Amino acid sequence: MMQEAFLHFLWQFGYFNRSQLTTTGGEAIQILHPGYPNADAGPDFSQARLRIGPIEWVGNVEIHIHSSDWHTHHHQEDDAYDQVILHVVWLHDQDVYRKDHSLIPTLLLANRIDHDLLTKYQYFTSNTEDIPCASQFGKVNAVYKIQALENALMHRLSQKADLVTTLLARNHYDWEETTYQLLARNLGFKLNNDPFLQLSQAVPLKLLHKHSDQLMPMEALLFGQAGLLDTPLEDTYYRQLQKEYSFLSHKYSLRPSKLDAHAWKFFRLRPANFPTLRIAYLAALLQKHKNLFSLFIHLASVKDFLELFHLQPSPYWQQHYTFGKTSPSVAHFGKESKENILINTVVPLLVCYSKVKGKQLYTDRAIELLEALPAENNRITRFWKHMDLPIDHALDGQGSIELYNHFCMQKKCLSCPVGISLLKPARTPVIH
Structure with missing residues (x-):
């Protein structure tokens, strides 16, 4: 089953055939910059730069599985989506328009994805293991593992700080x-x-x-x-x-x-x-x-x-x-x-x-305090040590706990440097 997170991944890293890109209406598309992922409310990518036909556009990109999801999510009622310059979809089943009735160009991806990449992605999402990439983890470059730990740690610290913020407001x-x-x-x-x-x-x-x-x-x-x-x-x-x-x-x-x-x-x-x-x-x-x-x-x-x-x-x-x-x-x-x-x-x-x-x-x-403390000794930290992930102190321990609970168990491989490195296509997509 296709998920929007996978389409975000494809668009962000350009892992699709970009040769002779066109909108569903036949206009040529050149991707000058895909934009920056938006974790907050509003369109999925901001500050994208695209050439559509003869005109260069700067604005937002919205991504859906079906183009009709635009209406399912009520974007037509939200002013924040009037700056969308491209609608990227897996399947196109409906044209969509801005509030001023101008047509939003649509890019269809279903026929532009490498079959092997799609197979790897489906393996991760359907894998019943707690760690979807467990069998391949040992092959991953240590740099990506360290990045995964650091990202997970910062996410954990932010989540815990949010609890404090909630209590503080109360x-x-x-x-x-x-x-x-x-x-x-x-x-x-x-x-x-x-x-x-x-x-x-x-x-x-x-x-x-x-x-x-x-x-x-x-x-x-x-x-x-x-x-x-x-x-x-x-x-x-x-x-x-x-x-x-x-x-x-x-x-x-x-x-x-x-x-x-x-x-x-x-x-x-x-x-x-x-x-x-x-x-x-x-x-x-x-x-x-x-x-x-x-x-x-x-x-x-x-x-x-x-x-x-x-x-x-x-x-x-x-x-x-x-x-x-x-x-x-x-x-x-x-x-x-x-x-x-x-x-x-x-x-x-x-x-x-x-x-x-x-x-x-x-x-x-x-x-500094976390670096000065020993890592917690629990089921999760012991698991990662068995996987040869270095857990030297509480800083690593906290990162490893979040990596396991928030990323691996929830199969957020596309938000993890390890998952991204493993999903990287074996061959470079054709670029126009």
């Missing part, structure tokens, strides 16, 4: 509140991300700061709003938290925003990752450091960050993973967990701040 551009929410979310380590974020929104940082002189009220607010103080339990500290929460929730009218205890997942988690212990560490961190955003944004090294998290929760949580069950040895917040927080909280925060303030140095600092 928090009326309060950086400290946003940092607190982002940190809380990432303390959930995927399985409990959402309830941790909801908890941070149910217990604002400013409220916690009002009680930062004592750890118990902070714990009471967090555990109470988490819905983890609702069941009867014969445990002295638990009952103290219940009493404190009852008073504070009434004082601040908090109960309507309280989470349900069932929102939290404990199953298949190591005890050190139980949300109860994570909440206790969050309370201890917020009591010890009042301005996390300022600390994170001026972070100079990984060592400095690890020292920020060198803390102990309240005495109760040094002997418990959950309420009411004593454990003789409770695992500390480990180095790997701290590095995970650095990767998923501090780095996106720096990149977002860099974008908002227009200061590249904060993105550079984020990249």
